[in-house]
Every structure is written in C-alpha cells, then in structure tokens.
Amino acid sequence: MNSTLIKKTFFIILLTSYYTTISAQSQHVLWYKQPADFFEESLVLGNGKMGATVFGGANSDKIYLNDITLWSGEPVNANMNPEAYKNIPAIREALKNENYKLAEELNKKVQGKNSESYAPLGTLEINNSDKGKAVNYHRELDISNAISKVSYEIAGIKYTREYFVSAPDQIMVIKLKADYKGALNFDINLKSLLKSNAEVRNNILIMTGSAPIHENPGYAVLPKYLDVKERGTRFTTLVQIKKTDGKITSSRESLSLKDATEAIIYVSVATSFNGFDKNPATEGLDDITLALQNMSKAFAKPFDKLKESHIADYQKFFNRVNLDLGKTTAPDLPTDERLLRYSEGKEDKNLEILYFNYGRYLLISSSRTLGVPANLQGIWNPYLNPPWSSNYTMNINLEENYWLAENTNLSEMHLPLLSFIKNLSVTGKITAKSFYGVNEGWASAHNSDIWAMTNPVGQFGKEDPSWACWPLSGAWLSTHIWEHYIFTQDKNYLKTEGYPIMKGASQFFLGWLVTDKNGNLITSPSTSPENKYITPDGFIGATMYGGTADLAMIRECFDKTIKASKILNIDANFRIKLETALAKLHPYQIGKKGNLQEWYFDWEDEEPKHRHQSQLFGLFPGDQITPLKTPDLAEASKKTLEIKGDETTGWSKGWRINLWARLWDGNRAYKMFRELLRYVDPDGKKTEKPRRGGGTYPNLFDAHPPFQIDGNFGGAAAVAEMLVQSDENEIRLLPALPDAWSEGSVSGICARGGFEIEMNWNNKKPERVIVSSKNGGKTTLIFGNKRQEIVLKKGEKLEVTF
Structure with missing residues (x-):
C-alpha cells in the first residue's frame, strides 16, 4: 500500500471516528x-x-x-376571614405617617390559611x-x-x-x-x-x-x-x-x-x-x-x-421544535459524567440542546390537565411533606413554569394554567372583597393549590408579611392570557375566556390603587416579594407603599387589557379608565447607585443579592423596558443585576438568564446558563466531597436545592429568548446569541403575532430565515441594524436572507 493511500485511509478512519463521536453525543437521550x-x-x-x-x-x-x-384538602372557604379588609385603612394611615413598624404588624391581620x-x-x-x-x-x-x-x-x-x-x-x-x-x-x-x-x-x-x-x-x-x-x-x-x-x-x-x-x-x-x-x-x-x-x-x-x-x-x-448549535467535540459519556465534565468548563453543545429539549419534555409530561397546572415539582413528588407543599407559588414560580409554553411551540400545554387562572377569578372575587375591601374584580395572592385558593397566606397572622402579604399575582397571571392570544391569534379564546378574566384583574387594581402625595397612583400596603428594606432609621421590614414590582405588574396588566379591549372593540369607557390610571402610575425611579429602585424611596436592601428581582418585571417577562425604547431604564436594570450578582440558584438563575437575554447580553446570559448546569449530588448522597448548592442533579432536574422544576423551565425558556425575541409588531433574530453558539439552526420557535421561525446562522449572522404565519398578519423582522417588513397570508411562508 503506497503512502498516499495509507494517509487517505487514516484520514477516513479519523473522520469516521470524529463523526461517530458527534452522532453518539445525544441531544435527546439521558443514559446511565x-x-x-x-x-x-x-x-x-x-x-x-x-x-x-x-x-x-x-x-x-x-x-x-x-x-x-x-x-390534601377540599374546596376552599374563600370567606375565611370576612372582616380582614377592615384593617386596610389603618395600615394605609400608618404608612401615610411613615410608621412602618405599625404597618408591618397590622398587615399580619390581613392573612388567611396556608395552601x-x-x-x-x-x-x-x-x-x-x-x-x-x-x-x-x-x-x-x-x-x-x-x-x-x-x-x-x-x-x-x-x-x-x-x-x-x-x-x-x-x-x-x-x-x-x-x-x-x-x-x-x-x-x-x-x-x-x-x-x-x-x-x-x-x-x-x-x-x-x-x-x-x-x-x-x-x-x-x-x-x-x-x-x-x-x-x-x-x-x-x-x-x-x-x-x-x-x-x-x-x-x-x-x-x-x-x-x-x-x-x-x-x-x-x-x-x-x-x-x-x-x-x-x-x-x-x-x-x-x-x-x-x-x-x-x-x-x-x-x-x-x-x-x-x-x-x-x-x-x-x-417534534415541532428542532435546535442545533453546531459542531461538538464532546465525547460520548453517561449523562451524569457528561454533566460533571461540562461543570469543569468543557464544551458540550449537545448537552445544552438536551437540557433545552428536556425542559420541553417536562412540560409536555406534566401539563395536560385542565385547571391543574404543573406545580413546583411538575408532577413528580415522593414526599408526604414536600418542599413548600409543592404548591403553586405565584410570585414567580408558577409563571416561570410556563415561560416556554408559547415560544417553544407548546401552546396546548399553557391551557392548564389558563383554565386555573379562570378558577382563581372565581374564588378571587370573594378574596377581593373580604381581604382588600374592593367590590369589583378578583384578586389572588402569593400561594395557591388545586382548590384555587386566592387569600393571602400566613396562618391568620403568624407569618412574615414579606412573603405572606402580596395581592399582585392576578396582575402577573393575567399577562399569560395575553401571551396565549398574541402567540396564537385565537380571538375567540380572547373574547369568550381570556378578556373577562383580564378585565376582572384590572378592575381589582383600579379599586386597590390610591393616590400618593405627588398625585400619582400607588399601591398601599405593598410588599416586594420576599425581600426586605432598611429605612434610614434602621427599621427592617417588608410592608411599605408604592413598590416598583407592584406598579410594573399593574402597568403590564392595564396595558394588555387595553390592547385586548381594542382588538375586541369592546368596553371603550372602561378602557379610558385604564388609560387614565396607567398615565398616573408612579413612575420608575433610578437610585443613587444607578440601579432601578425596588422601593418607593431609595432605601437599602436587607439582602442586596436577594434571589428575587421583582422590580425588573418590566424588562422580563414584561416588555416595558428595552435597550432601545427605554435605554436609561435598561441601564438601571443592568446595574441592578450587577449589584445582585450571578450567584443565585434555580428559578432565580433562570429568571436572571432571561433578563440578561432581554438586555441583549448573550455572553452574560450564556455564562449563567452554564452555571445553571453545574453538577450537584443528590440530596441524600454521602460522599467525601459532596457537590451541593444550586445547579443540576444527575437526572437533569433543577437543584434549587431541593428540586424545583421552575429552574428547568426558566433555563429552557432562556435558550429560546437568546435566539428570538418578539413583541406585537416586530421579531428580533439572534438578539442575545453568545459567542459559543456562533453557528447553528433552529426551527419551530414561535413569535408574537402568530409567526413561526426557521433559521440557520453562521458567524453569528442569520443566513436563511423562513417565516410562516398561522393566521396572516404583518411584522418587522430585525437583525442588528437591518429591518424588513413582511406581510403574510394565513398559512403562507416567506424566505428571507440577511
């Protein structure tokens, strides 16, 4: 055999070995x-x-x-504390007098049973x-x-x-x-x-x-x-x-x-x-x-x-979505060993795809029962006394479970949550009156369960207002109704099911808002989920007025309800009320550190690196803050994230990855995505050097710790957010693409307006993009400084090159 033939044969063997490694490195199999x-x-x-x-x-x-x-349990008695609302005027008076200690104590009187x-x-x-x-x-x-x-x-x-x-x-x-x-x-x-x-x-x-x-x-x-x-x-x-x-x-x-x-x-x-x-x-x-x-x-x-x-x-x-992130040289290993190797900083693009695919798998597998959405553990709970009752925690966790429903083409899996929100709107009418003294609309609080419990929790005054007293989840949840509509363009759903629930949430907040000393509308009492402030005189508390998170969520709720009423061409007078209130909401404030203030005043946080970042709701999942439309607020959001740092776990890290993606910082988002996939030993495993803390367990479950499924869902949603972002009028391609994903392709990702995207990219630029429309419509396709308006009929596809 001559030397040329030997070289060619050796090259073919090498090539075969290389591509075998690539194909064996699975994007859809966990094995051990x-x-x-x-x-x-x-x-x-x-x-x-x-x-x-x-x-x-x-x-x-x-x-x-x-x-x-x-x-556990049975249908909730929503009227469990019929005179709770009578405490609201005294709490407001204490807050008006800046007596936060008294307000904190009084706020405990506005509590009911736990979930x-x-x-x-x-x-x-x-x-x-x-x-x-x-x-x-x-x-x-x-x-x-x-x-x-x-x-x-x-x-x-x-x-x-x-x-x-x-x-x-x-x-x-x-x-x-x-x-x-x-x-x-x-x-x-x-x-x-x-x-x-x-x-x-x-x-x-x-x-x-x-x-x-x-x-x-x-x-x-x-x-x-x-x-x-x-x-x-x-x-x-x-x-x-x-x-x-x-x-x-x-x-x-x-x-x-x-x-x-x-x-x-x-x-x-x-x-x-x-x-x-x-x-x-x-x-x-x-x-x-x-x-x-x-x-x-x-x-x-x-x-x-x-x-x-x-x-x-x-x-x-x-099979609706397919993601590829380019060539990988990672060896074929069992999933636990693979995760360990990745935790050491090694490349494994197909593990990143597997994690994304696994998030979609978990949602399909845990969210197909109307009125009963995926809970804190999806549906997989072995414990008589599960962490946090494995309930519906509605100040982030339940919502984060569904961030990937619409954009990763699993709209049907959103329906258990949407039908659950409808149940909340029933018990929530009684909660609005008996706990908050608001006679129109419905309210829901921090926790719920299969019985659609809407009251503030806390065992009737025994627990901390920082998490027990928070009546804002109806605002956040109502935005999921809008998301479902804007992705699917299902006008019949919006008219018959969705809009009446959105309207009810908005009615409650119209009745809940009060005027501050500057003539702006604020919430009182208010808390910022699970965080605490320090007043200038050293008092540490949670109860205050005009919290940024409250107002961001109400802003989003009013804005989307206004849009829905315009699309349906109904409720013009009610719409005017919302528009008037929206214009009078206390505006965002930038603090002395350049951060987006969490509190009405520029107070210090008891815990500056706190896991919640609720004041950034308007950046994500809301759409009030963007680097282009509100550069000052986007910069303040960035500063807030920098102060908080990257060291957080589970759902919190999942949220922060999405926030960095919305700031169009793909490399920061990717850094934190890699941290989310840090190997963590099982909770009960005893080893010489146990790997504990936040990250991912050997079976790819999210380690908060303990296991909470929202980290899986938030992390998977963030991958889609790095590749495609959209609003009602435009679709932005590769807005937060990290350097590590310089080439790849995706199909089946959905965009607002009823569009579906298929694209491949190279050198971080899209080469071929196919946009299809579910119901017909127009949008503007954006990559960098390039913009292209497209108009499609129902079922039509258009190929675009950049």
Whole structure:
C-alpha cells in the first residue's frame, strides 16, 4: 500500500471516528451505567396527569407514582376571614405617617390559611425472585419518544424493561423481557404514605386510599383526620399483568409471575377530584370505575399498538421544535459524567440542546390537565411533606413554569394554567372583597393549590408579611392570557375566556390603587416579594407603599387589557379608565447607585443579592423596558443585576438568564446558563466531597436545592429568548446569541403575532430565515441594524436572507 493511500485511509478512519463521536453525543437521550439510588438520579415519565419516577434497579425496581389531581384538602372557604379588609385603612394611615413598624404588624391581620399540599400517590415495587449481580447495565430516557429503558445481564441472561406513560390510553405500561425462556420471575406490590389499603382481586392488585383534608404544615396531626368520613380526595391504583407464558399467582397483597419469558405490566390510577369547587368525597368522580375503565380498555390492546399511539401523540408536540448549535467535540459519556465534565468548563453543545429539549419534555409530561397546572415539582413528588407543599407559588414560580409554553411551540400545554387562572377569578372575587375591601374584580395572592385558593397566606397572622402579604399575582397571571392570544391569534379564546378574566384583574387594581402625595397612583400596603428594606432609621421590614414590582405588574396588566379591549372593540369607557390610571402610575425611579429602585424611596436592601428581582418585571417577562425604547431604564436594570450578582440558584438563575437575554447580553446570559448546569449530588448522597448548592442533579432536574422544576423551565425558556425575541409588531433574530453558539439552526420557535421561525446562522449572522404565519398578519423582522417588513397570508411562508 503506497503512502498516499495509507494517509487517505487514516484520514477516513479519523473522520469516521470524529463523526461517530458527534452522532453518539445525544441531544435527546439521558443514559446511565447504574440504577438510581436517589430521587434526583431517577428518570421521570408522565402524561400530564399521571407521573412515574423510575429507579431502574436490577434485582428490585421502584417506581414512585403520582396523580396531578391528588392533593390534601377540599374546596376552599374563600370567606375565611370576612372582616380582614377592615384593617386596610389603618395600615394605609400608618404608612401615610411613615410608621412602618405599625404597618408591618397590622398587615399580619390581613392573612388567611396556608395552601394545601400536593400528595404522593404510592410506590410500585417489582422484585425479582432470582437475585444476582447485574453486569452490562444500561438505563436511559429517550425524550424524543418519552420512553425509558433498562437492560442488564444476570448469570448470562439478558433482561430488558421498557416503560412509558400514555396520554391517549391514560395508562402506564412496563414491558419486561428475558432472552432465556422462563427466566422472568418477579412479584409486584404497592404501598402508599397516605391512608390506604392494598389487596389482590381477580389477579388485579388494587390499592385504594385517601389524601388528608388539612393544609400543610401539620402532618404530625394526621391521625385525627383519618377517620373523618366524607372528607378528602380518594384515589385508586390498579396493577395487572399480561403474560405470554409462565404462571400468574397472588397473595393477599402482591402479584407474582413465575417462569415467564415476556410480560407486560399495566398501571392505572385515578382520583375522585372533580374540580376546584366540588367536594371530592361527596361530589367526586368514581375513581375505582375510572381506573377500571382505563385498565380494561388498555389491557385489550396489544403492546405495540399502545406504544405506537403513545409515541404519535407525544411527538406531535415534541417534534415541532428542532435546535442545533453546531459542531461538538464532546465525547460520548453517561449523562451524569457528561454533566460533571461540562461543570469543569468543557464544551458540550449537545448537552445544552438536551437540557433545552428536556425542559420541553417536562412540560409536555406534566401539563395536560385542565385547571391543574404543573406545580413546583411538575408532577413528580415522593414526599408526604414536600418542599413548600409543592404548591403553586405565584410570585414567580408558577409563571416561570410556563415561560416556554408559547415560544417553544407548546401552546396546548399553557391551557392548564389558563383554565386555573379562570378558577382563581372565581374564588378571587370573594378574596377581593373580604381581604382588600374592593367590590369589583378578583384578586389572588402569593400561594395557591388545586382548590384555587386566592387569600393571602400566613396562618391568620403568624407569618412574615414579606412573603405572606402580596395581592399582585392576578396582575402577573393575567399577562399569560395575553401571551396565549398574541402567540396564537385565537380571538375567540380572547373574547369568550381570556378578556373577562383580564378585565376582572384590572378592575381589582383600579379599586386597590390610591393616590400618593405627588398625585400619582400607588399601591398601599405593598410588599416586594420576599425581600426586605432598611429605612434610614434602621427599621427592617417588608410592608411599605408604592413598590416598583407592584406598579410594573399593574402597568403590564392595564396595558394588555387595553390592547385586548381594542382588538375586541369592546368596553371603550372602561378602557379610558385604564388609560387614565396607567398615565398616573408612579413612575420608575433610578437610585443613587444607578440601579432601578425596588422601593418607593431609595432605601437599602436587607439582602442586596436577594434571589428575587421583582422590580425588573418590566424588562422580563414584561416588555416595558428595552435597550432601545427605554435605554436609561435598561441601564438601571443592568446595574441592578450587577449589584445582585450571578450567584443565585434555580428559578432565580433562570429568571436572571432571561433578563440578561432581554438586555441583549448573550455572553452574560450564556455564562449563567452554564452555571445553571453545574453538577450537584443528590440530596441524600454521602460522599467525601459532596457537590451541593444550586445547579443540576444527575437526572437533569433543577437543584434549587431541593428540586424545583421552575429552574428547568426558566433555563429552557432562556435558550429560546437568546435566539428570538418578539413583541406585537416586530421579531428580533439572534438578539442575545453568545459567542459559543456562533453557528447553528433552529426551527419551530414561535413569535408574537402568530409567526413561526426557521433559521440557520453562521458567524453569528442569520443566513436563511423562513417565516410562516398561522393566521396572516404583518411584522418587522430585525437583525442588528437591518429591518424588513413582511406581510403574510394565513398559512403562507416567506424566505428571507440577511
């Protein structure tokens, strides 16, 4: 062989090796060489109602089961503190006299009960009779088809398992297989942390039980609630085995399969929850019948049919968006090792894509039940007493869960939140009157739960106003209604559902605002979520008037309600009221440090690097502050972020990445995005040098810590925000593209106005852009200083080159 041929052959081998590495470095598969020992290593599946957390153990597999509708409690008594509003004039008077200490104490009188708690349904265990040492172990979750797999060998026999949770069939399916005849021998049992009973009837393992009826905290007093009849949400779990060979046997509480080669386990769950305003015990759904119906329908179908319809249903959402960030030289590693390597500062563009794709996967898997949005943990909660009750925290967390819904083409997944806001507007009418003395519109506060609780929390005066007393979530939530409309152009939704809710939120704030000494409109009392000020005389408190965050959210709420009324051509007189009030709102203030003030006065923060940055709401998710339209306020926002610093975690870091993206600083946004993906050890893992703090767990769950899903959603949303930004009139391409992503392509990203973008870029410049319109319309496409106006008909596409 001559030297030229040798060189060519060597080059081809090198090239093949290089591209094999690239293709093997997955954008859609999480995989591991060992089973999960901890929740933060497990792989999660869900159909938007049922959640499954799979550990994948070889000799013994454990699967946590959840149902998004299983919560403690029952319909809320919104009128729980009917005379709370009578304290408002005294609080306002104290604030007018600058007596902040008195205002703080009085504000505690405007509190109600705490939220209810999201409950764990149970644990399914599959125990192998023939135990042994597993070798060649592999565990994965493929988020391109929402299927998890486990494979391993024991004593020369290969075992495989395949798991998915189907939305079309409302069932969990587990297929077990051995490559040696009769080698499958296992038993199955169910247990729950809740009051429950498990038994086998007709070869079906049945677990029934009920959730407690009281709020969290307080599980220490659980026993006194257990015997309360006709109270609380019931649940049913059914497990059935379909075999190809072997023999099914059972004991009183477990199912067994002996001498089989292949088997399919079906898991069906249901609860009696029947809506936020229905008693789940006396007016609830028949959970046993529901679970049985879903089981019998699914059991009659072949495995391949169930799998096929599951994949088709899932992929119609997941496949809408495709992201590529150019060449990668990262090696093919298990996901936990990959994350560790990335944490050391190494390049792994496909891990960044995987994280983005995983955010979309989690939303599809946890948000498909009307009236019941994804909670603080999506739908995956193993704890009787979950962190922060795994509730709906509405001063950022619930909203951040949905930042990626519209722009990453998952509009349908937004509907559980939008329908939940409608429920809040019902209980919120009573809250507006009884807690705040406002007779028009609706109000909601800091926390909520499945029962659409809207009152300020705090256990009737026991807790800190800094987080307990905040009536502004209705303003923030109402902007999600506008977002859904402006992305989808669904005028019918805006008219019949959305606008009346937006109007109700605006009506409340018209009644809540008061005039300050300068003739401007402000809120009183006010707090800035979870932060505290220091007055010049040294008092540290939360209760004040005219907080920047309040006014930013009201500004956004009024602005979007005005726009909606113009589009629908209704409520002209009400619109004038809003326009008048909008013009009189106390304006943004820039403090002595060049920052955007959080407080009415230029006070110091008790904690300058505080995790919340609510005063920057107008920059993101709002659109009042931009580098072009309001350069002074944008610069003050930047200064605020610099003072706060980058060292924050979870949802807070997710928010800051989006804020830097809106300031068009792609490299700063990317720096923090990388920090969000810092490897963190599972909470319970004991190692010599544990990696703790904020970042990402081995299963890519967000480590706040503990796990909170909003960091995943905020981080994924930020990727889209770095690539495309839009408002009602323009679409800005690559506004915050970091140097690290100098080449790439994306398709399926949505823009306001009902547009969809497909583009590829090189040297940080778009080369080919295709814009399509869902309903027809016009917009201005912008890249740098280049602008191009486009007008499209419904369904029309246009290719643009820059």
